[in-house]
Amino acid sequence: MFCDDEHERVSVLARGDVQAHGMSLPVGRYSATSPTTSNGQGDTTSAGNHPDFQPGTGIPAAVLESEARAVMAELVAATGGPMVHALLPSCCRLVGGGQDMRVPRKIGCTGRHDGDMTWTAPDVERGPRSDMACGxxxxxxxxxxxxxxxxxxxxxxxxxxxxxxxxxxxxxxxxxxxxxxxxxxxxxxxxxxxxxxxxxxxxxxxxxxxxxxxxxxxxxxxxxxxxxxxxxxxxxxxxxxxxxxxxxxxxxxxxxxxxxxxxxxxxxxxxxxxxxxxxxxxxxxxxxxxx
CATH class of the missing domain: 1.20.120.450 (dinb family like domain)
Incomplete structure (x- = not known):
């Protein structure tokens, strides 16, 4: 089950796989452990501090975000756990070269007691402005x-x-x-x-x-x-x-x-x-x- 009281940690390995609780899902040809990355045509580019690359990874930031979104979608589908769409952008940052991608704790995971999942917080009226010269x-x-x-x-x-x-x-x-x-x-x-x-x-x-x-x-x-x-x-x-x-x-x-x-x-x-x-x-x- 893809649930934990702490943040889930999904290790991004050199071979370009994501392993989470024994699962391995492909995320592409980019590596989070190398200071350089291939462009797929035999060339390599140093990460340095180039604004188009995620610091410390040598991976284009846009690629990381795209890959991470795809990985999260696959993880959600594989585990049957719901994921709020608005949460996905905050899942798409890798911390640095060879380190882990921190995935925010999943909400309402399968198998957990969660009360009434159909309940919605009610609307609340702001009410009239109070007396501004009261005691x-x-x-x-x-x-x-x-x-x-x-x-x-x-x-x-x-x-x-x-x-x-x-x-x-x-x-x-x-x-x-x-x-x-x-x-x-x-x-x-x-x-x-x-x-x-x-x-x-x-x-x-x-x-x-x-x-x-x-x-x-x-x-x-x-x-x-x-x-x-x-x-x-x-x-x-x-x-x-x-x-x-x-x-x-x-x-x-x-x-x-x-x-x-x-x-x-x-x-x-x-x-x-x-x-x-x-x-x-x-x-x-x-x-x-x-x-």
Whole structure:
């Protein structure tokens, strides 16, 4: 099965074959291990730093991309695993002479539990612009709700497979991973850190500290989406009516205390960072842009 929790590694050998999990597929006459390459007429050309060649391989970049696309198509056909078309361009870079071609982790591989593969993230209305002259608490609540909506809108209309697509190489970030991460972040800061509730982790394990990002291959996207909605609602209810100046014990804070105001602002910081990531991931998947 052509699946792994890490990036699949497809070795490009001198003889011009691709071997992956015991399979050998032809990719043409070019070699990724030689500093020179034949043009098929007995001539050789040094790779050097020529702009038309992939650095360190002596192989024309256009040929590498064409060959890599063909190889990926054959691998997908041979293994029966689905591959999002938008992911293919990011599969077509070789790292250097004699090294491996890093193929982004495949999504929704055959034989893995993946929830409802027919599910599509629902559309989300942005809603009316909030009062721009309101009090501080209402303003922070409004900004937090808006950042949540922006993240959900980046997911809207995408399938489970697309939500699990790491489309901006070499990053492994996915939209589903970001959604899972922000579920954990809100839960941790509002309910565990500030209110000292004893809650289990949702996506993180002792073995996988970044399980929210790293364990999306087996995740149920529909359930994770629902968990985000449930957790954000729970956080809103948990801190409703608590003054922004209210302090909670935090041994990691410089003064040993953290205010609810600081938690709100930190959450806005987290969303600002990750919705920026989501912008790029979504655009690479289907060209979608805007809030």
């Amino acid at each position: 501080e608490r209402e303003m922070l609540d409004n900004w937090l709700k808006l950042r949540r909506v922006f993240l959900l809108r980046k997911c809207a209309g995408l399938t489970t497979e697309q939500l699990k697509t790491a489309s901006v190489e070499p990053s492994n970030l996915t939209l589903l991973g970001l959604l899972r991460h922000m579920t954990e972040v809100e839960r941790f800061w509002f309910r565990e850190k500030f209110l000292h509730e004893d809650l289990p982790e949702l996506h993180i394990t002792e073995e996988y500290e970044d399980g929210d990002f790293d364990l999306v291959a087996d995740a149920d996207a529909k359930a994770d989406y629902a968990a985000f909605l449930a957790e954000t609602a729970a956080c809103d209810a948990a801190v409703a009516g608590i003054d922004l100046d209210e302090l909670a014990d935090d041994p990691r804070a410089p003064t040993g205390k953290v205010s609810l105001r600081w938690v709100y602002i930190h959450l806005l910081e987290e969303y600002a960072q990750h919705t920026g990531h989501a912008d790029l991931i979504r655009e690479r998947i289907d060209g979608g842009t805007g809030a």
